[in-house]
Structure formats: C-alpha cells, structure tokens
Amino acid sequence: MDDRRPVATHLVHQNGRILAVGDAEDCPQDAVIDRRFENSVLIPGFVEGHCHFMEGRAWSYIYLGFFDRQGPDGRIHPGLKTKVAVLNALRQGAAETRGDVIGAWGFDPIYLPDSRLTRVDLDHVSDTRPIIVTHASGHIITVNSVVLSRIGITDTSDVDGVFRQSDGSATGELTGPELINRAQRVVGESAFSQALGLSDIQAFSRIARRAGVTTAADLFSDMSDATVAAYRAAAQDRTIPLRMVPALGALLYPGDKALERLNEVKSFSDEKLYFGAVKLILDGSIQGFTARLRWPGYYNGAPNGLWYVAPAQLEEIVERLHGAGVQLHIHTNGDEATELAVTILGRVLSRLPRPDHRHTLQHCQLPDTALFRRIAALGLCCNLFSNHIFYWGDQHVEKTLGLPRAKRMNAARTALDHGIALALHSDAPVTPLAPLFTAWCAVERLTAGGRVLGVEEAIGVHDALRAVTLGAAYTLHLDHLVGSLEIGKFADMAVLDADPFEEPAVDLRTIAVRGTLFSGQYFPADAA
Structure with missing residues (x-):
C-alpha cells in the first residue's frame, strides 16, 4: 500500500517496527534472514475500522x-x-x-x-x-x-x-x-452486552488473527471500569496480536459525561490501545426497518425507522464533542440519517473549523451523488458496509429499497470519484470479520442469491484492499502507524497463501490467511 513502492521482496523489522523494506540490497548487512514466508505473500495487516469485540x-x-x-x-x-x-x-x-x-x-x-x-x-x-x-x-x-x-x-x-x-x-x-x-x-446479560472481560477480547483476537486483522476498532464501548480494565489487560497480554481502538458509546454518556470519561481513560493509551474517539448512533438498520430513509421510504410500505438521537439535540452534542477535539464516528444507515449528520456537521464546522478532523460516517449506505458531494466538501470520511450487498442485497431489492436504490447501496465508486477517504467494514458480529471477503463484496457486488447489484459502483482490487488497510487506518487516525508497509510503522502483516493482485478478482474471498505478523512476531491462524 505504499504507492511509491507497491511491491518488495524483503522487509526488515527491529523492535517491532519496520526498519527497511525493498529488495535485498536495501537490507542491513547484519540482518538475519527468515525464510518462513518465502512462499507466502505478506501485505499490511488488515485494519477493521468498524467491528465490536463483543x-x-x-x-x-x-x-x-x-x-x-x-x-x-x-x-x-x-x-x-x-x-x-x-x-x-x-x-x-x-x-x-x-x-x-x-x-x-x-x-x-x-x-x-x-x-x-x-x-x-x-x-x-x-x-x-x-x-x-x-x-x-x-x-x-x-x-x-x-x-x-x-x-x-x-x-x-x-x-x-x-x-x-x-x-x-x-x-x-x-x-x-x-x-x-x-x-x-x-x-443482567445478553449475547450483545457491551461489558467486556479479558476472555472476550482473547476470543475476538483469535477470530481477528484468522482473518488477518491486526488493528480493530471496537466501535461502541461502554467504557465501564471493567471493560477498560479488560482492554488494558489485553494490551499487556503478549498472546493477543491486536491493536485496539475503542470508541466511547455516546448514548451511554449524556451531557458532559462523555468528555469526562474520555479524559479519565486517555492516559491508558499505548502502542496496542488508543482511546479518544466517540461513536454516535443516529438510526437503526435497513433490514430491520428501523433506519431512517428519505422519500420514497421503505419499498414494502413499512413506516420510517427510529431516531436514536433526537434531531433537535444532535447539533449541541456534535458541537460539544467536536469543539473538544474529539473524533466522531457517526452511524447513519439510512439516507435521511446521513443527510441530518452532514447538515449538522456542516453547521458546526462553519462555526468551529478544525483541520484534519476525520469525522467518519459509518455504514452510510444510501447517499446519492449530491450528498456525496457535500460529504466531500466537508472533508468527512466514509466507512461503507459493503458486506450488506452479499448478506442482504436480495432482501433490499425485494423488501426494503427496491432495485434502483439497492443498486447504489455502499457506493464505493462514487465515494472514491469524489475524493472521499474510504474504508470498508464488517460490523462484526453483524457479519463475519473477514476483510478479504469485505473487499470482495466491494469488487464483485454479488448477492447471496447470485445477482450482481450495481456494477457501476464496483471498485478494483487495489482500491478495495486499500480500504481495508490504509483507508481504514486513516479513519482511525492511525495511518502513520499501520495500514501500509513503510519504514517506521509497526511490523504488522497478514500472511496470505496467494497474491490478491495476481488471482482473479472473483477469487479474492477464497484466499487463505495463514496468520499474522504483529510487531514482527508470527501468530499462525490455526494456533489455539
């Protein structure tokens, strides 16, 4: 993912960081050669910009x-x-x-x-x-x-x-x-309870390792004392090859409590743990008929969905957090919710300009071209839910949206054409954590029923893989540390058994992940 040098044969790491990358002549003479991966393909460790450790x-x-x-x-x-x-x-x-x-x-x-x-x-x-x-x-x-x-x-x-x-x-x-x-x-509990223990993160990290993920955002954290203690324990656990980016769930911390809690936990950040982001949820899910849609609404005539934050209150919340320098990740499934977020962010940014804010619209599944232009003008990032095309594409055609709107869901091509910083995600456990599959969804746009849905919004393999590596790292303010194999960055890599740029694009999702390298240490995918 280094555009100036897209392919290398050798990489040297020292103290967990990349010391050199290039050809044999670029290596220090005293470097020790490790040939375990000479028949594999090493790419940057995948960055999952929106999942849930639960x-x-x-x-x-x-x-x-x-x-x-x-x-x-x-x-x-x-x-x-x-x-x-x-x-x-x-x-x-x-x-x-x-x-x-x-x-x-x-x-x-x-x-x-x-x-x-x-x-x-x-x-x-x-x-x-x-x-x-x-x-x-x-x-x-x-x-x-x-x-x-x-x-x-x-x-x-x-x-x-x-x-x-x-x-x-x-x-x-x-x-x-x-x-x-x-x-x-x-x-007292449920399968999607927000509170985490160390064993929960250990189990999640096994899934991540098998998927080639080395950095992941836990994108709605309760930030309770127990959960923060679990993050900190996982950061100290050498058997967990994962950099963690928790985002505080704003719904759980009204008023000034969100900022107060962020200030309490920021000092716990380290090379495996990054506090500071906040998650806002504006609406529900399209397939659950709880997302907020613009006209003409739901294809089957269902009533419009729910506002999780009252629109009248959103501007005050956004201004308080933005003004304090917080990065916002805003869940907007339906286009009415996306339009509200863009309108509010536009007003707040006009009053409080802030360079390089990287506020990110999460899911953001239905903007039309005009709305993408507004997103680009504000410097917002988009993290699109491309897996929806496979898992619910047929249902969106038949029940929730109808064919014309379903074709432009998760419009990665339009986002890139407008110069928007793009990531793609799984929202695990909503869909499986598998970045190669997520990238494949954006490339092939194939539904579970075999329909190609919106071929005009398809992107190439390089752009899709960038979106699950460097693109996602950018949305987390970590592109200076992860997402590409460059000198000074962490030696985090996914070990593949085939070259995704050489294999047919249709086979992208079938490429096997052999494991990950985390700060240069190998963690096989099949290890217990």
Whole structure:
C-alpha cells in the first residue's frame, strides 16, 4: 500500500517496527534472514475500522443465524433455514445453558418469510427463565414473557419500540436503544452486552488473527471500569496480536459525561490501545426497518425507522464533542440519517473549523451523488458496509429499497470519484470479520442469491484492499502507524497463501490467511 513502492521482496523489522523494506540490497548487512514466508505473500495487516469485540462474548451464547458461521475455536456453526430449526436450536441450547439467562444471537426474520419469533414461541422454550434473542443487526431483540414482566411491559403499555399484534398485544420484539438496554440491565446479560472481560477480547483476537486483522476498532464501548480494565489487560497480554481502538458509546454518556470519561481513560493509551474517539448512533438498520430513509421510504410500505438521537439535540452534542477535539464516528444507515449528520456537521464546522478532523460516517449506505458531494466538501470520511450487498442485497431489492436504490447501496465508486477517504467494514458480529471477503463484496457486488447489484459502483482490487488497510487506518487516525508497509510503522502483516493482485478478482474471498505478523512476531491462524 505504499504507492511509491507497491511491491518488495524483503522487509526488515527491529523492535517491532519496520526498519527497511525493498529488495535485498536495501537490507542491513547484519540482518538475519527468515525464510518462513518465502512462499507466502505478506501485505499490511488488515485494519477493521468498524467491528465490536463483543463477538468474542457472543459465541458463549446460542447462534441462530441464517448463514454458516465460524466461531473462535474454528468450529463451523450451521446456518438455520427455517423457524422450526431456529426453535430446535434454541431448545437444545437452553438445555445446555448454565445459569438463569438463555441468550441467543444472529436471528434475522427477513430471511424467513412470515416466521418472526414471538414471546409465545419463546415461552414454549421456557416460561420461567428469561430469554433474549438478539437479531443479527443488534437493533432488535425478541424476549419472552419473563423479560417483558421484569421490565414492566404489558399489552396496554404505551411505550415506543414495542412491536404489537393486530389485537394490540406485545409480540415480544423490542427495538431502540432505551428498551434494549433496559432489558439487558434487568436480565443482567445478553449475547450483545457491551461489558467486556479479558476472555472476550482473547476470543475476538483469535477470530481477528484468522482473518488477518491486526488493528480493530471496537466501535461502541461502554467504557465501564471493567471493560477498560479488560482492554488494558489485553494490551499487556503478549498472546493477543491486536491493536485496539475503542470508541466511547455516546448514548451511554449524556451531557458532559462523555468528555469526562474520555479524559479519565486517555492516559491508558499505548502502542496496542488508543482511546479518544466517540461513536454516535443516529438510526437503526435497513433490514430491520428501523433506519431512517428519505422519500420514497421503505419499498414494502413499512413506516420510517427510529431516531436514536433526537434531531433537535444532535447539533449541541456534535458541537460539544467536536469543539473538544474529539473524533466522531457517526452511524447513519439510512439516507435521511446521513443527510441530518452532514447538515449538522456542516453547521458546526462553519462555526468551529478544525483541520484534519476525520469525522467518519459509518455504514452510510444510501447517499446519492449530491450528498456525496457535500460529504466531500466537508472533508468527512466514509466507512461503507459493503458486506450488506452479499448478506442482504436480495432482501433490499425485494423488501426494503427496491432495485434502483439497492443498486447504489455502499457506493464505493462514487465515494472514491469524489475524493472521499474510504474504508470498508464488517460490523462484526453483524457479519463475519473477514476483510478479504469485505473487499470482495466491494469488487464483485454479488448477492447471496447470485445477482450482481450495481456494477457501476464496483471498485478494483487495489482500491478495495486499500480500504481495508490504509483507508481504514486513516479513519482511525492511525495511518502513520499501520495500514501500509513503510519504514517506521509497526511490523504488522497478514500472511496470505496467494497474491490478491495476481488471482482473479472473483477469487479474492477464497484466499487463505495463514496468520499474522504483529510487531514482527508470527501468530499462525490455526494456533489455539
């Protein structure tokens, strides 16, 4: 990813940093030659600019996803294609679950027509133990009657975010951060709980190593004392080859508390741990029908989604954080949410200009060309969710957006044409952590059903790989340390068994990752 020298045959590292890179003649004469990788291809360690370390925690709960998925231990968990299969897996998992709470994750009813889970379904699994099933997006949960009772929701409760049957009774589906967080607090845990322990980060790091990821952003951290202690312990753990970039979840820290907490933890930053960013979430998910869309709205006529931050309050929040020098990562799935973010940022930046702010629109899935022009004019970065094209592209055509808008989802070509700093991400555990797959999605734009969706927005292999290395590093203010193999940067690399620039683009996702080099130390992908 060094444009001036894109290919090298030798790299020298010393004290964890790159000392020389180039040909044999560029190496110091006293360098010790290591030939373990002479039949491999070394590229910069992948930088995952938007994921969640809670994936390490999620695998201790029941997986109910539609697609096959690999856990931290390497075991493949089969996808569940029917509601019957989902309920059977839930019953089996409940029988094997120790403790009071039954937690599950990965369920997505958009794949199973007319097969939504209800509290009645979950009550048949257990009507005495609390059950929380977190949907794949993380923006909806389904709970049983035990949980509804504990959080005080009845069939007559007048509460936003409670899904209801035609007779007004609560289905058990809850959406929006307030209700989801309330359920998790009352029950005490769920598969997507924000609190982390060291073992959760260790499990996540095993997934990252297998994917070739050496730097990752935990892009919504509760920043609790326990979670910060886990980050610090992981930073000191030599068996965890991962640079960590937690972003404080602003929803959890109203008013001045966000800045106060950031100031408390900044001093803990080191070469493996970087505090200082904040995550704002404006809307929900498109496939969950909770994202905010501009006209003409949802293709199937569903009502518009939710505001997670009241638009009237957003400007004050952005101005306070921006004015304090904080970098903002702003979740905007729908184009109405993106437009609001751009409008607010434009007003704040006009009053408080700040060079090199690198505020980043996360997901940012539906801007049209005019909105991309505004994004570029403000110097904003975009981290696009290209995996959506594969995992939900067919559903976006048929249910959420219709074909014309679905074709321009995650418009990486338009973003690059406007000179916007671009990253691509997985949002793991929403989709698997696999940067080669994420890059492939942006190159091929192929849906799970085999449709090429919006070929005019496809980008080349080089641009896609840049977006999951140096591009992502730029959005994290770490491009001076990681993302390319240049003198002075960390000796972090992914070890591949084939050259992604030589293989056919369609095979990009199938290239095997043999492991990672982290500060020059090798960590095989298949190590325990």
